[in-house]
Amino acid sequence: MHIEQIxxxxxxxxxxxxxxxxxxxxxxxATEERIDDARNTSKRLGRQFEPAYILDAFSEEREGGLTxxxxxxxxxxxxxxxxxxxxxxxxxxxxxxxxxxSYANTAVLVVSAARGEGIMPQTKRHLFLAKMLGIEHxxxxxxxxxxxxxxxxxxxxxxxxxxxxxDSIGVHSQRVNFVPxxxxxxxNLVSKSKNMQWYRGKALMDxxxxxxxxxxxxxxxxxxxxxGTVETESGxxxxxxxxxxxxxTGSTVRILPLGKRVVVKSLYVKGKKAKNAKAxxxxxxxxxxxxxxxxxxxxxxxxxxxxxxxxxTMLFFVKPVSGAxxxxxxxxxxxxxxxxxxxxxxxTGSPKSTQKxxxxxxxxxIIRLNGKVAVEEFSxxxxxxxxxxxxxxxxxxxxxxxxxxx
Amino acid sequence: MIEQNLDExxxxxxxxxxxAKERFKNVAxxxxxxxxxxxxxxxxxxxxxxxxxxxxxxxDNGIDFPETYEFREKLAxxxxxxxIVQKSEIKPEMSGYACCGANKTVALKKVMKEYGFxxxxxxxxxxxxxxxxxERYISPRTKDFKWKYKNQPAELWNDYSSKxxxxxHIRVHPLLDWNEIxxxxxxxxxxxxxxxxxxxxxxxxxxSLGCTHCTxxxxxxxxxxxxxxxxLKNTKVEERSGRQQDKETAYIMEKLRALGYM
Numbered sequence: 001m002h003i004e005q006i007x008x009x010x011x012x013x014x015x016x017x018x019x020x021x022x023x024x025x026x027x028x029x030a031t032e033e034r035i036d037d038a039r040n041t042s043k044r045l046g047r048q049f050e051p052a053y054i055l056d057a058f059s060e061e062r063e064g065g066l067t068x069x070x071x072x073x074x075x076x077x078x079x080x081x082x083x084x085x086x087x088x089x090x091x092x093x094x095x096x097x098x099x100x101x102s103y104a105n106t107a108v109l110v111v112s113a114a115r116g117e118g119i120m121p122q123t124k125r126h127l128f129l130a131k132m133l134g135i136e137h138x139x140x141x142x143x144x145x146x147x148x149x150x151x152x153x154x155x156x157x158x159x160x161x162x163x164x165x166x167d168s169i170g171v172h173s174q175r176v177n178f179v180p181x182x183x184x185x186x187x188n189l190v191s192k193s194k195n196m197q198w199y200r201g202k203a204l205m206d207x208x209x210x211x212x213x214x215x216x217x218x219x220x221x222x223x224x225x226x227x228g229t230v231e232t233e234s235g236x237x238x239x240x241x242x243x244x245x246x247x248x249t250g251s252t253v254r255i256l257p258l259g260k261r262v263v264v265k266s267l268y269v270k271g272k273k274a275k276n277a278k279a280x281x282x283x284x285x286x287x288x289x290x291x292x293x294x295x296x297x298x299x300x301x302x303x304x305x306x307x308x309x310x311x312x313t314m315l316f317f318v319k320p321v322s323g324a325x326x327x328x329x330x331x332x333x334x335x336x337x338x339x340x341x342x343x344x345x346x347x348t349g350s351p352k353s354t355q356k357x358x359x360x361x362x363x364x365x366i367i368r369l370n371g372k373v374a375v376e377e378f379s380x381x382x383x384x385x386x387x388x389x390x391x392x393x394x395x396x397x398x399x400x401x402x403x404x405x406x
Numbered sequence: 407m408i409e410q411n412l413d414e415x416x417x418x419x420x421x422x423x424x425x426a427k428e429r430f431k432n433v434a435x436x437x438x439x440x441x442x443x444x445x446x447x448x449x450x451x452x453x454x455x456x457x458x459x460x461x462x463x464x465x466d467n468g469i470d471f472p473e474t475y476e477f478r479e480k481l482a483x484x485x486x487x488x489x490i491v492q493k494s495e496i497k498p499e500m501s502g503y504a505c506c507g508a509n510k511t512v513a514l515k516k517v518m519k520e521y522g523f524x525x526x527x528x529x530x531x532x533x534x535x536x537x538x539x540x541e542r543y544i545s546p547r548t549k550d551f552k553w554k555y556k557n558q559p560a561e562l563w564n565d566y567s568s569k570x571x572x573x574x575h576i577r578v579h580p581l582l583d584w585n586e587i588x589x590x591x592x593x594x595x596x597x598x599x600x601x602x603x604x605x606x607x608x609x610x611x612x613x614s615l616g617c618t619h620c621t622x623x624x625x626x627x628x629x630x631x632x633x634x635x636x637x638l639k640n641t642k643v644e645e646r647s648g649r650q651q652d653k654e655t656a657y658i659m660e661k662l663r664a665l666g667y668m
Contacts, residue, residue: 003410033644034536057536058555059657069558071539072532074408074585081408095560099542102562225564227421228428232455239424241417270416270452280413282420284455295428318560330564331425388565395560395567 003074003081004211007104007135009126012089014112015143017067019183020084021051026190027205029075030054051183055086068093070100077190077205084108089122091360094129095318095395101130105213106137108204111162113154113180114147121347124165125360128346131169132316132362132400134382137211138166138176141204146182150195155180169349177207218278220244221302222253223376223384225330228295230284234266237284240299243383247283247299248276255291256298256374257307262287296332298374298384305384308375310368312403315389316346319396320357326390327367327399330383335370338389366405377401407533407587407638412595415588419446419580420453422543425566426525426578427453429544433460433578434490434518435527439474439481439601440615442529445589446581447485448598450527461488461521465513467496469617477601484599492517496619505620511666515551518575525576533585534645537659541579542566549573551666586645587638594631605629614646621649 008016021038024030038053041062053062055071067088075082085104087097101107107130111123130138140162148154163173179188180199187193188203201207222245230239247253249267254260266286269277277283291297298305315338327334343352344362357363378385378400385401426433435450435458437443450458464478482489494513496505518526532539542558544566551574559567570576581589593600603612610623611634624647628634 001409001411003408031642031644033647037536055536055539057540057660059660060556068556069540071536074533076408081410096558099558099561227424230424230454241421268455270420271454271456280417282417282424282453328565328567331566386563388560388563388567390567393569398562 001081003083004106004208004213005083005085005104006106006108006208006211007085007101007130008087008110009101009107009130010089010110011112011117011120011122012066014089014110014117014120014123015183016089016110017052017055017086018050019108019110019141019143019181019189020073020086021054022183022186023075023084023189023205024054024073025051026186027075027077029073066090069096078209080209082208089126091122091125094360097126098129098133098318098398101126101135102133104135106139106208106211107135108208109138109140109162110143111140111158112144113142113158114144117144118158119161123162124348125346127162127165127171128169128349128362129316131171132314132398134378134400136213138171139204139207139211140176140178142178142180143183145180145187145196146185150180150187150193152196152198165349177201179204179207217244218246220279221304222247222300223302223305223381224283224299226255226294226297226299227282232266232268232284232286234286236290237266237268237286238294239282239284241282242277242279244279244381245301246276246278247285253299254301255294256300256305257372258291258294258297259307260289260291262289262291296330300374302376302381304380305374305376306404306406307372308369308404308406309372310366310405311375311401312405313365313367313399313401314362315365315397315399316362317357317359317397319391319394320359320361321389321391321396322357325396327369327373327387328390329373329375329387334373336367339366339368341365364402365399367399375401375404377404407585407641409591410583410585410588412588412592415584416449416452416592418583419449422578422580423450423453423527426527426544426576426580427459429566430525430576432521432523433525433527434521434523435460435462436529437462437464437478437487437489438615439464439470439478441589441593441600441604442531442581442584444481444600445584445592445598446527446529447481447487448592448596449580451485458485458487460527461490463490463492463514463517465494465510465517466491467494467509467617469496469619471603471615471618473603474601474615477599481599490517490521506662506667511551514666523575524570525578527578527580529581530579531584531586531589532582535659537663541582543579543582545577545579546571547574547577547666553664553666555660555664587635590631590635590638594635600631604634606633614649616649
């Protein structure tokens, strides 16, 4: 069955892992053994029962009370399946947060209503990043309502501030659901809480039932990434993963950035000869012309796929970088030079009056590429419009292509 | 237990295995003759035109079940596997953590060094254990086989950026997304040959296979694949509940994995 992948977002200690743990328990999705293990760990550490230990498995996570790395948990609810992706809320662990959140189409932002918590830097930064990653659906869970006597007065200001921020980064807040919850006390998780009669909406899991991710359309133009080569009975073939559209034997396809057109002579899917193949499938194709090593090339029959020498981008800096950097498109490396146009504070969404990025800033940047790369604008096709970048072999951030400059 | 889409899982695994074959010079895969690593071999045959293109390592402590050895010989022949059997030494006074940690890992280090493998395909799944749930698809190990789990590389957008530590190797996890029940649904659909120990005899069967010393069977009457799938649909018990080395003390799997255990 289809599984909707949902990432948690939010500042550290606002209750992301606890919420997933509680959802696993209240939907009957965790085994007794995992729950017992969490219970025993809580006891051993002299703490109140902590559902987060179902997810936080490392000793450092349990003893330190934080999530270090991303984990996943599957939940079945009213005939639908969900996979919750837990992520760390510490800013220094943002590369792990990105590694988890990048797989999701839906996000649940967890914001603590407890005194002294509220909207914090990672609350807004995670929303900014989720928008950048292309996440389509958002649900905002205002957590720890039990710590503020379930008061609507504590809830409303948080709700309003987040709604305004969502609008400012281009997520229509009117299409976003907000729900007051307590992950510890199971309020408004799967059934409506009697503690908050003032809340007229649905419980969290029921809100998530309405989030459907769009399928990659098979009726789109063909796009595929060349992975390498494999030996077949009819000689050497190129291996590739189809991102969109279809391919069939006898058809002509365009290989970029070479700009060559070749005929598909033979096609293999799952190790067997086939007549055609579609999006998401891994193929091997024998073609009319040997092009040597073309790993990382793009097979595309879309006019939107262009060979770029420069791109206009939005970058998120895990490490501050300008000038030379290494870009990786679907794992394939190209060197480029980054010029910053405008820096954006990811905790406010507003521009900064500097052109020097700091770690965790975003930036509108022009990148000149040393080699030719086949890419697409993120808005026209995500799989070819995004990249990660490295500096001195260290992960330095992620980027999306706003415009291909030719 | 949620049953996922087998075609989607299959495609993800094929992509990861092909990526490993392209990225690394000398790839090998571990085979325990269990259901997961046997499914991995079936997937490799799909990824590479009916052939398993890399050597297959069995870390053999000499105390696996007779059925397991029989199955190994039969399938190795049938699928023309390039099989490397690396003996590991069992000391009678050791069991559980000490045994798995010392013997299996020492033997693995030896064979990796001897053949110069730089990447090792391991058929772990996220749903097996909380610690395995924290793994990346492509994950570096140091030259001492340590897993630096507190600082794992970023992994997103088809960029498996792990770089090789000097003298270290890469673990490749093509089955990370699969659930236990998906493995069985796939074995059924693809008619993957399977070790007979998984099927019930006299009211018990093995749900997870290790060596004869530390593996305990579960009560079950599931004597065919359909019955196993049915059993898993309703189970509330963890798959590895019959595996002693997982449970001795807190954080045992973390310690084992940090030491280089599979």
